[in-house]
Amino acid sequence: MRRFLFMLLLLAGQAAAQQVDSTGHPALLGWHTAPPETDTTFLRYLFDRQLFSDLLTETRYQRTRDPGSITPAFLHYEGMAYYFRKQLDSAARTLAGIPDYSVYGSQARLYGAFSLAYLRKTADARSTLAAWQPKDSLFQSVKNLELAGIALLDRDLNAFDAAQKQFTGSFYAISQQEANLESYRQAIVRQKNKKPWKAAVLSAVVPGLGKIYARKPGQGVASFLQCLVTGLQAYEGLRKDGPGSARFLIFGSLFSVFYAGNIWGSAFAVQIKKKEFNDRVNEQILFDLHIPLRTVFR
16 A cells, blocks of 8 residues: 555656656656656665565565566665564575675675674675675775674684784774774683683682682682581591591582582583673674674665
8 A cells, every 4th residue: 555655646746747848748857868766766765764574575576576677776675674674694695686886786795794694604704795896995994894703703813813904993984893803802812711621620629719710700719618618527527526427428428519510510610601701702793793884884
């Protein structure tokens, strides 16, 4: 219904714009050489009003009605509608159909690559950017930023360093994101140095120390106190009541359980902390890769 009303308004505007030229023949003001792209105009109307579901319904209808009429503009509106509806696989696939020479080519390459990176299809994202040769220096800088971010998502520090060498810091739109990616690299290096076996050894020497090493100081103190209390009680039971006493057997068993659990838990804590760190940093990386796209393509 919305599309029908829009077409009626468009036809009414055309009729009102008609005038008779010097030869006595009717002409449409401003449309002497070619008719407007009515379908694309309607897609833009829907896109500007963020009616993405209606837009995708319209594109499906147009694809069925006239498959040969698909233009780069058509693919642009369709692909970006998929993107804003978070259907990123469809967005990347649609935007890939836009040629580089199109006015929509740069936006298609960058948003398509970001969609793939968000889906963790980093190899495809990297290939999309590698095949694109932007002529504009700003787009080249954004491309380098995206490649650097994708390298960090893969934890490929060598690839990041290669892309980071191309950072110029000369574009305000991405200068903060360049600095942020460099800080994420440093944090990744520090986190990589955390080893589960080292946490286990530390906790074997001093209970709880491995969890402090894993940056879980509260758990580390708790493990130390558990082992200390049960260990002292077991020692007192052994010293006063002998190895066969109930006190020694109970607290000795508890100490063994807490001590062994403290060692295993410390190694596991490093792995948990690393996963939490990776999830958090990946989210921050994707956020910083997305900001320049929204800034450059307002």
